[in-house]
Amino acid sequence: MKSGLSFLVGALRCEIDELEQLARTSELVATIGRLVHALQRERGISNVLLASRGQRFVAQRDAQIAECLRQEQAVRLAFDQLDAADGRIGNGARLFSRIAWVLPGMDALSGLRQRIGALEIDAAQSTAAFGKLIAGLIAVVFEAADGATDPEISRLLVALFNFMQGKEFAGQERACGAAAFASGRNDGARQQQWLHLIASQEHCFELFADFAAPGLAEVWGSVQAAAQLAELERLRRIACAAPAGVALDSELSQAWFDCCTRRIDAMQAVEERLAADLRRLCLHKTTQARSELQAHQALLASLQGGNGTETADFFLDAPAAPDAPAGGAPYGRQLERSILDMVQEQSRRLQAMGDELDTVRAALNERKLVERAKGLLMAHRRIREEEAHKMLRQTAMNQGRRLVEVAESVLAMAEYLPVDKAP
Amino acid sequence: MKSGLSFLVGALRCEIDELEQLARTSELVATIGRLVHALQRERGISNVLLASRGQRFVAQRDAQIAECLRQEQAVRLAFDQLDAADGRIGNGARLFSRIAWVLPGMDALSGLRQRIGALEIDAAQSTAAFGKLIAGLIAVVFEAADGATDPEISRLLVALFNFMQGKEFAGQERACGAAAFASGRNDGARQQQWLHLIASQEHCFELFADFAAPGLAEVWGSVQAAAQLAELERLRRIACAAPAGVALDSELSQAWFDCCTRRIDAMQAVEERLAADLRRLCLHKTTQARSELQAHQALLASLQGGNGTETADFFLDAPAAPDAPAGGAPYGRQLERSILDMVQEQSRRLQAMGDELDTVRAALNERKLVERAKGLLMAHRRIREEEAHKMLRQTAMNQGRRLVEVAESVLAMAEYLPVDKAP
Known part of the structure; x- marks a missing residue:
């Protein structure tokens, strides 16, 4: 395990x-x-x-x-x-x-x-x-x-x-x-x-x-x-x-x-x-992650056999139990705490990365809206992608609006645009 | 290639x-x-x-x-x-x-x-x-x-x-x-x-x-x-x-x-x-994808060597050029069109799946907001995760609001909560 x-x-x-x-x-x-x-x-x-x-x-x-x-x-x-x-x-x-x-x-x-x-x-x-x-x-x-x-x-x-x-x-x-x-x-x-x-x-x-x-x-x-x-x-x-x-x-x-x-x-x-x-x-990020990995692996190797030492204060902040294994030489209570901290730190870092990623990806949303509006027009009018794109672009030019604004209008009107089921 | x-x-x-x-x-x-x-x-x-x-x-x-x-x-x-x-x-x-x-x-x-x-x-x-x-x-x-x-x-x-x-x-x-x-x-x-x-x-x-x-x-x-x-x-x-x-x-x-x-x-x-x-x-989805894969692979094997046949009408809807390769027996113009259609169909399907996925994942957003608010409190107050969670929950109980609403308020106040840099 x-x-x-x-x-x-x-x-x-x-x-x-x-x-x-x-x-x-x-x-x-x-x-x-x-x-x-x-x-x-x-x-x-x-x-x-x-x-x-x-x-x-x-x-x-x-x-x-x-x-x-x-x-x-x-x-x-x-x-x-x-x-x-x-x-x-x-x-x-x-x-x-x-x-x-x-x-x-x-x-x-x-x-x-x-x-x-x-x-x-x-x-x-x-x-x-x-x-x-x-x-x-x-x-x-x-x-x-x-x-x-x-x-x-x-x-x-x-x-x-x-x-x-x-x-x-x-x-x-x-x-x-x-x-x-x-x-x-x-x-x-x-x-x-x-x-x-x-x-x-x-x-x-x-x-x-x-x-x-x-x-x-x-x-x-x-x-x-x-x-x-x-x-x-x-x-x-x-x-x-x-x-x-x-x-x-x-x-x-x-x-x-x-x-x-x-x-x-x-x-x-x-x-x-x-x-x-x-x-x-x-390159920089890969190098960084690799050296972190090496440090973790070295720690893991030196802990081999000392299973369980890292769990000392998962539930309670009470002082270490006297029967906590002394383990391989330098790994005392300080280290146990530091491993738990590492796990928490990594979780926090990944969380923050995920949040930031959501924000950045939101910037790609415009294009997704346009694609979605195109898909709707294609299904509704039974037209090809190029034609749908041309329709949206033409409307944007005629109305002096941005493409994404026209796409949003099309999507907002989705229920008025039933899919054409005619053969 | x-x-x-x-x-x-x-x-x-x-x-x-x-x-x-x-x-x-x-x-x-x-x-x-x-x-x-x-x-x-x-x-x-x-x-x-x-x-x-x-x-x-x-x-x-x-x-x-x-x-x-x-x-x-x-x-x-x-x-x-x-x-x-x-x-x-x-x-x-x-x-x-x-x-x-x-x-x-x-x-x-x-x-x-x-x-x-x-x-x-x-x-x-x-x-x-x-x-x-x-x-x-x-x-x-x-x-x-x-x-x-x-x-x-x-x-x-x-x-x-x-x-x-x-x-x-x-x-x-x-x-x-x-x-x-x-x-x-x-x-x-x-x-x-x-x-x-x-x-x-x-x-x-x-x-x-x-x-x-x-x-x-x-x-x-x-x-x-x-x-x-x-x-x-x-x-x-x-x-x-x-x-x-x-x-x-x-x-x-x-x-x-x-x-x-x-x-x-x-x-x-x-x-x-x-x-x-x-x-x-x-299981159902995997089986479905596998049988689709087999069909594609069979098609690919039978087209081996007839490279280029699938491109006839990429740019133009004009009738097939007279010099279009006749290819291995059954693959005429009809098939060429059908491969391009397959590609387009697949891209549309993946697009629709992506849109739907975004919608479903949005439902997980509540939890992400709470996590983000917790992170902010931890950094600001230099407290542990459990304490931050307790603070949020206590506020929610006191104010009769949902946890996610409190988290949103905390995040909205982010600029009033500078990170505590004291040692």
Whole structure:
């Protein structure tokens, strides 16, 4: 039969297991970030190519496709390693299910590229296709953040997830603007979508700043050079504030693309810093837990045979009974008390961690609300996920509300939206 | 490189792992329930012994101690099996840490029994000691419920936890009443505590009824025979409504003990039913997931080599490209669509399960609030956990509020309660 101390050791082993798994998923998340970054750039380049009817960015596109293939390979490798890893992954079923969803999308990329190269689809279709795959990849990051069991690591993963999501809105803005400038015109619907993309990315960056370490949030503030921001805002104004239908100078498409790309590349640098912070934190926590484990194990080994010594004052604070075993040399009454204290201390620490984790995870709730609202619409209207998402987004744009607010309204109206049971 | 389908299989394997671990923890919970039941009875018997200065229940106590030792052995065995089990336990660190806390308490039981037998402690001290160990055992059940990853199983575990907690309040009421009747007097403080125990158990049974299957809640209603309840209420009235200090007929202690014991034994029967439901549900879900896994694996084996066939319409709803591989005989376009549908279906199912799980777990929130408030008081006042709990409970009794309401007030006042940093 095992003693309390051996379960304390067991609890620490569980923590170490979880930390090692978090280290693996954190690596995966960083790798996904690089693929997303490459795909975002390919999307922007493809849009210029499509909008210019194959005139611009042919060579850039070839180079970018090669970069995407490299990053895709790295992600596939990381997926495989995750699957082969010993031990269960936190949130494994959902994480794997998201990966299962994303892999066919990666397989289908070559077909998509062929159609783009042959100018068989337009910029909007291409943007939607890349957006779908990127959304799937970011959903993998979301599950990694939602499955984290350490509050500090979870905090960084939530920051990273929001940063990636914000960066994706910035990438969509680049693609949206690239298409508008290259085609030489803008319209009301696109302007509205554009403004929505700006608001959405700002919201994500606020959440990022809430959860990232203060130093990193400052880095993010400083990489957005004032001159660069001014240029971005000038181009935004030209395209969005002009009356709908007015011609845009198509020569600005290069300036727009370069300006956005500099900003997004700077974001990528912040993301790499975040990923490095995450790696360091995982390592630090694992090392800490390991040395604690060693101390516990050493104590356990030296107590072997002295079973029961640690229970002296579980029930009563009375002085030690005179017949308490003297045990192996240095373990007197002081130690007995200290083992009980260790157990209580560990319980308190885990409790506090759990509370903090609940708080951090609450920040992921917005996305869950949106997913739930989508599910409701899909069941009610018998529509596909993309359509449901589009409906929510359209309503948000029309009403000038945030996506999550619309989702909350939909959920609040749930009883007025019976599931459509028609065949 | 692995395909999407193989990660779908991986996701199912994770689910099966989790279900098997849930089956193990569910067994553990049932075993703990039996030990708690035995300890509750020993506590009641011990109180009669102590209050009667060793005159009553000597033989019953010996028999009950033997029963407790049997159940204790079963729990220790279940703890060891849990530790030895392959694979990670959901919520492992916290679960193991609770077990680590409880084991020294079990080790210290023989010392406690010696002191009781020698009449060295009084009924209040004995009640507190048993209560401390039982609270620790119920905390293990709480972590098992909080760590469950399947909403239906989690629902039953939440029902079971609340039932056990309610039963423990009923057990404390039995002990409290036994001491009052056997000593032949009652006082204001004890009356107040008694009424609080009645209110607390009713609250727990309401929560149980919310989460148990409707059939079981009815069983619970029906085992509380009207005649038996009437007798219980009559004895409660005699002891609680009488002016404080008035003598109680000590001959009623046997009637009180028997009446409470019949009721608590009936509770134990309900608890066993709940545990059996839980076992059945785990088995059913595991079988279901296994057969799904087999179907997926068969599909995966037959697709081996036909890599990429499942991706036909990831991006576009256009008809299949003419160059889509014809693949192994029966897998045409229909199947390709069905695999993508499977992935989407699984993600939706996991999403819905996650939402439902959040809802069920919210029911555990009350306890978490109380724990958090206790932690705050311990840090602020530099007091032990028992003292903090006593403070909260006393405030609740004085103000006629529920424990969780007092905890919420304490947490709301957190900033007025700075942590005491004095040495």
